[in-house]
Amino acid sequence: MTSDVKTITITGAAGQIGYATAFRAAAGAIYGANTRVRLNLLEIPEAAQAAAGVAMELTDSAFPLLSEVNTFDDPNTAFEGASVGLLIGARPRTKGMERADLLAANGQIFGPQGAAINDHAADDIRVVVVGNPANTNALIAAKHAPDVPAERFTALMRLDHNRGLGQLATKTGSAVNDIEKFAVWGNHSASQFPDLAHTLIGGTPALELVSEDWYRETFIPTVANRGAEIIQIRGGSSVASAASSALDHMRDWINGTGERWVSMGVPSDGSYGVPEGLICGFPVTCTNGEYTIVPDLDMSPFACDRLDVSVNELREEREAVRDAGLIS
Numbered sequence: 001m002t003s004d005v006k007t008i009t010i011t012g013a014a015g016q017i018g019y020a021t022a023f024r025a026a027a028g029a030i031y032g033a034n035t036r037v038r039l040n041l042l043e044i045p046e047a048a049q050a051a052a053g054v055a056m057e058l059t060d061s062a063f064p065l066l067s068e069v070n071t072f073d074d075p076n077t078a079f080e081g082a083s084v085g086l087l088i089g090a091r092p093r094t095k096g097m098e099r100a101d102l103l104a105a106n107g108q109i110f111g112p113q114g115a116a117i118n119d120h121a122a123d124d125i126r127v128v129v130v131g132n133p134a135n136t137n138a139l140i141a142a143k144h145a146p147d148v149p150a151e152r153f154t155a156l157m158r159l160d161h162n163r164g165l166g167q168l169a170t171k172t173g174s175a176v177n178d179i180e181k182f183a184v185w186g187n188h189s190a191s192q193f194p195d196l197a198h199t200l201i202g203g204t205p206a207l208e209l210v211s212e213d214w215y216r217e218t219f220i221p222t223v224a225n226r227g228a229e230i231i232q233i234r235g236g237s238s239v240a241s242a243a244s245s246a247l248d249h250m251r252d253w254i255n256g257t258g259e260r261w262v263s264m265g266v267p268s269d270g271s272y273g274v275p276e277g278l279i280c281g282f283p284v285t286c287t288n289g290e291y292t293i294v295p296d297l298d299m300s301p302f303a304c305d306r307l308d309v310s311v312n313e314l315r316e317e318r319e320a321v322r323d324a325g326l327i328s
């Protein structure tokens with residue numbers, strides 16, 4: 001057991017994904033079995049009482065690794081000393097709301113949270129944004145944290161990645177662990193590009209095991225629209241799978257992936273022609289607490305076209321939040 005206690009701040013902690021995330025984070029899903037954690041739960045004042053109830057349940061679970069749990073309705077205190085920020089709380093889209101309205105409403109949340117992270121978080125802060133539109137919310141938060149390296153702000157693409165693994169394993173009758181080099185590029189939206197061009201299953205190229213037609217006409221739209229499909233079938237948006245993926249994202253970033261690829265929404269360094277700074281899904285590997293975009297992949301004209309569509313959407317989102325004065 002290390003003597004260090006790591007602080008994990010969860011926003012929207014009384015919401016559905018926050019609730020599902022908190023208990024696994026308390027059980028060691030991010031740092032592992034040798035690190036004690038402090039959970040800081042941030043909610044809006046209207047949900048403060050519900051957050052207090054979540055904190056009571058966490059205490060009642062007697063997690064050996066949980067050193068303390070605190071609730072807050074002010075981001076400045078919630079992010080004090082935080083090494084991990086799970087930014088889940090967001091304004092959901094309501095009837096009649098345009099995408100631009102959603103971006104503007106969420107800018108009011110992620111700007112102040114970015115500023116609070118800038119002023120109060122620990123030097124090793126790492127942030128994953130789950131609240132939608134996740135990529136652009138992460139960009140807004142990063143822009144309000146000029147003293148934190150921009151690469152510490154990331155967006156959740158791991159749910160899309162895990163959805164792709166699940167579909168491919170089911171289709172080919174293989175184990176998820178036998179699948180390597182799968183990636184989801186672009187935005188966490190229906191424009192995303194789940195890419196099988198480099199994927200191996202038990203060492204065999206995936207595209208020798210499934211048809212090009214299934215890949216293009218079934219796999220890509222199924223993965224890209226899975227969120228909407230879950231809403232339709234389950235009667236509510238993905239919760240436990242989103243929580244599980246957010247924890248996967250942070251665990252792998254901190255503890256490393258070896259040679260295994262995972263998908264993360266990270267600020268582009270210009271790789272693959274994605275404009276610098278846009279927070280875009282890429283295949284990455286993680287070592288020593290840092291991720292690296294997988295370099296030098298061959299991109300077919302089909303892959304370039306798919307990536308362009310999603311990157312253009314990210315660009316438009318960035319313009320929309322610029323026009324709304326949320327970033328400069």
Ligand SMILES: NC(=O)C1=CN([C@@H]2O[C@H](COP(=O)(O)OP(=O)(O)OC[C@H]3O[C@@H](n4cnc5c(N)ncnc54)[C@H](O)[C@@H]3O)[C@@H](O)[C@H]2O)C=CC1
Pocket residue numbers: 011012013014015016017018042043044047088089090091092109129130131132133134156157159160188237238239242
């Ligand atoms: N990136 C991804 O893969 C996925 C993202 N999502 C997104 O995750 C977000 C959360 O989803 P759910 O937990 O199901 O929603 P929810 O509505 O159950 O919970 C959201 C919680 O956030 C809180 N909240 C709102 N503003 C806040 C603020 N400024 N500070 C702290 N807390 C705040 C609300 O009070 C609420 O308790 C949504 O934006 C959803 O669209 C959902 C699934 C997958």
Ligand SMILES: O=C([O-])CC(=O)C(=O)O
Pocket residue numbers: 132159226227228230237238
């Ligand atoms: O689509 C939604 O509203 C929730 C989401 O991001 C997902 O499930 O991928």
